[in-house]
Structures are given as C-alpha cells and as structure tokens.
Amino acid sequence: LAKTTQPISMDSYEGQEVNITCSHNNIATNDYITWYQQFPSQGPRFIIQGYKTKVTNEVASLFIPADRKSSTLSLPRVSLSDTAVYYCLVVNGSYKLIFGSGTRLLVRP
Amino acid sequence: SQTIHQWPATLVQPVGSPLSLECTVEGTSNPNLYWYRQAAGRGLQLLFYSVGIGQISSEVPQNLSASRPQDRQFILSSKKLLLSDSGFYLCAWTEGTVYEQYFGPGTRLTVT
Numbered sequence: 001l002a003k004t005t006q007p008i009s010m011d012s013y014e015g016q017e018v019n020i021t022c023s024h025n026n027i028a029t030n031d032y033i034t035w036y037q038q039f040p041s042q043g044p045r046f047i048i049q050g051y052k053t054k055v056t057n058e059v060a061s062l063f064i065p066a067d068r069k070s071s072t073l074s075l076p077r078v079s080l081s082d083t084a085v086y087y088c089l090v091v092n093g094s095y096k097l098i099f100g101s102g103t104r105l106l107v108r109p
Numbered sequence: 110s111q112t113i114h115q116w117p118a119t120l121v122q123p124v125g126s127p128l129s130l131e132c133t134v135e136g137t138s139n140p141n142l143y144w145y146r147q148a149a150g151r152g153l154q155l156l157f158y159s160v161g162i163g164q165i166s167s168e169v170p171q172n173l174s175a176s177r178p179q180d181r182q183f184i185l186s187s188k189k190l191l192l193s194d195s196g197f198y199l200c201a202w203t204e205g206t207v208y209e210q211y212f213g214p215g216t217r218l219t220v221t
Contacts, residue, residue, distance in 0.1 A: 032208065034208065034209075041197070041215065041217070042212075042214070042215065043199045043201065043212025043213060043214065043215055044153070044199075044210075044212055045212070046209045046210065046211075049208060049209070087152070087153075091208055093208065095141055095158055095160060095166075096155060096158060096168075097143075097155070097210055098155065099145075099152045099153035099154075099155075100152050101151065101152040102152055
C-alpha cells in the first residue's frame with residue numbers, strides 16, 4: 001500500500017474553505033484515495049473516496065490530479081463542528097486499511 | 110441497518126491483569142472484522158483482522174490476541190496487561206474487500 005504524507009495540523013476560521021493535501025507518490029494503478037474524519041473519543045468516519053479528477057458529496061470534495069500522486073480534500077465553509085482529525089488513505093481492495101497520523105484541523109470562531 | 114457494538118466503554122485495569130474486549134456486529138453476514146488501537150494523540154494502529162470464523166491475521170506482535178468464535182463476534186484478549194497497552198481500542202467491520210470501513214464506539218483502556 002502506498003504511503004501517504006499529510007500536514008500534521010491546520011488552523012482555519014468558521015466560514016472559510018479548508019483544503020487538506022495528501023501526498024501519495026507511490027500510488028498504484030488499482031489504488032483508490034479515501035478520506036476519513038475522526039472526532040475525539042470516536043471511531044473514524046468515512047468521508048469520501050475517489051480514483052481520479054473530482055468527486056463531490058454533501059460533506060466534501062476530493063480533487064485528484066491526472067498523475068494521482070496527490071489529492072486534496074476540500075471542506076467548504078467549515079464550522080466549529082468540523083474540528084477533527086482527517087486521515088488520507090490509499091486503498092486497493094485488500095483486507096486492510098493503514099491509517100497514518102492524520103491532519104488535526106482546528107476551526108476557530 | 111448495520112450496527113456495531115463494543116463493550117465495555119471504559120476500563121481501568123492493573124498491570125498484569127487479563128483483558129477481554131468484545132465487539133459484535135448486527136445486520137450483516139460474514140463481515141471482515143478489525144481491531145485497532147489508538148494511543149493518545151496518535152493515529153490508528155491495526156492490531157488484528159479476520160475474514161471469517163477462526164481466521165485471525167495479526168499485524169503487530171505483542172501480548173494481545175484475538176478470536177472470532179462466531180460470525181459477527183470479535184474478541185480482543187490479553188493474559189497480562191502492560192502499561193503500554195493503554196489506549197483507545199476500536200473495532201471495525203466491512204463487507205468484502207475494504208473501501209469503506211465502519212467503526213464501533215470504542216473502548217478506552219487505562220492500565221495502571
């Protein structure tokens with residue numbers, strides 16, 4: 001499974017758009033990019049998954065360039081409740097998910 | 110709909126004592142089941158996963174073990190707890206190969 005690198009932490013303010021970028025230089029052809037969100041004292045929750053270009057759902061957008069060596073999770077107009085840890089994972093349909101340390105997003109009033 | 114249960118929610122145990130954490134899944138058949146541990150302020154560490162009854166794969170050698178006595182039941186055990194076993198233990202499940210994984214509420218274990 002490709003290793004992922006993402007910022008340790010980010011700060012933002014309510015109402016702003018937040019973009020969290022993840023690097024996965026060794027991504028393989030059959031790998032997908034998946035993002036999870038984790039609040040304190042809870043298990044992670046699936047946010048979004050994509051293979052290439054752009055994916056959007058009611059929570060976020062995921063942008064993946066043509067070379068797929070990175071991806072950007074975009075959270076529109078964040079609120080205080082978006083304060084959480086965000087994990088970028090590369091998955092390939094095997095039986096395992098490997099979580100890194102994630103990005104701690106702090107949304108300030 | 111599917112639900113996943115873990116118990117207990119919190120646990121304080123002395124060093125050297127045994128451990129048994131239980132996870133059950135409802136509303137699905139033959140799920141893949143996972144145990145993770147999360148130390149304070151850290152990411153998730155995959156401990157064990159199981160693709161069927163009696164089938165356990167260990168990811169990290171340590172004093173923990175896992176068992177799957179029934180299709181939707183996954184148990185994490187230890188004969189003698191260490192201080193380093195403290196953490197937040199999460200059970201998760203998925204259907205088939207993994208793209209979206211569903212997590213339980215977790216057990217916070219403190220070894221004193």
